[in-house]
Amino acid sequence: MRHINRKPDRSTGVFLAALPFVLVVIAYAVGSEMRLSVNPQDKLLPAPSTIWDTAVRLFTQGDRRTGDILLWKDTWASLTRLLGGVGIAAAISLSLGMLIGLFPYARKTFAGFVAVLSMVPPLALLPILFIVFGLGELSKVVLIVIGITPIMTRDLAQRVLDIPHEQIVKAQTLGASSGVIALRVALPQILPRLISNIRLSLGSAWLFLIAAEAVASDVGLGYRIFLVRRYLAMDVILTYVIWITLLAFLIDWALKTLSRKSFPWMEAGL
């Protein structure tokens, strides 16, 4: 049988899916064990048990002075910035994408502009953002917005253009105005794409967020990681990294579920 036609059964599938994770954990444990046996003070690869103890402490114990649990404060601050930025980017790209996709005048006006904007490397703009918007929340949110909006806009506009022309003509023969075509024909068919767009953009959004927090902030997940780097606190850094990964995974999963629940027609086909 050809290899492309050989499929693992269910239990093999689960085993194979878990394998890379298990291997990484084992490799880490072995490496850590080897280093610690040579030098018990080694900070580079803390023992898994140490990371676990640190994680429990970070999630449950308050700061000595203020009593606040820093990890939750960081999480709250970062998620607010992230979701704020992504939400604004989604709203802008949805409206702009629909305009560009549906209206030839808007297309002529914005399509080239957005294409050029999407070429600007957002991180290079970070200093400008700090100068213009200050070191507060605004500049971080704006960086995320600037970073992901142009590409999302281009993709959404293209998706609107990809709607079969027959459908647009059909809607006109049913008496639909431009607004009704936007609202009842284009928008519902573009929303699932918006969600998958957000899912794809979240990776970049995290990148921009952590970069902005690393440079100037006093709270946030990225800020904390770069702060404790000075003390080589690998156990804290690793806890944060795993926590961020988990958050990203949960957000992605929530969006996927939302998309499946909200757009049953997408899966209506056989």
Add this chain to the structure above:
Amino acid sequence: MSFVSVTDVWQSYGDRSILERVNVEVDEGEFISIVGASGCGKSTFLRMLLAEETPVRGEIRIDGGEPASEPNRERGVVFQRYSVFPHLTVRNNILAGEGFATRWGRLRGAARRAGLERADAMLARIGLNHVADQYPASLSGGMQQRLAIGQAMAAKPRVLLLDEPFGALDPGTRIAMHEFLMELKAETGMTVFMVTHDLEEGFKLGDRVLVFDKPRWDPHDPGAYGATITYDFDARDGGIPFQHLKEAEDV
């Protein structure tokens, strides 16, 4: 005064001439089949009837009205594919035939209840009431085309334009669709233009069969001349005209 009048219509893309000197007069309630070689401009002609495109010369009037500049509710259309909205259920696709013309594209309150009743009547008429809550993607090709026709009819157009509506269907389904279309036409008396590649289908359904072809041909420049209507057959009574005249004489 005929119902649809096409007067000296020309169409070209760039310097490629597609149609030239197309003249035809159609009475209300006539079923016009359009046949011709692939690429000779049948769909182009239909797009002009639909007012999706405007001819470079000449004009098309419906019931003596001004030539339209964009598609409107006077002209319904069914394409070979993509004629229904994938994100609306079968019932809502029919309802769109009425709702899309409103300000927000949706009927509300009492109008909606009345519209739903009419939509369900239409669904029963086109035999799709058992799948009213499904999405088009889960319907067979024939059911999707029936839905597309029902949706177009729900808007009560004055002229119905069909571009190879049964082109993608198997022969059995086609014949069922012919019967369905003939019933519908007998009921509503609507004027229909249908492009088809199947001559038999054209003669079976049509009152007239228009043949598009190039009357002139430049071997050095195939794009120089466009196609026009070269034959206009009377397809009633199985394509044998004057039968009734003869019978009338005999009596």
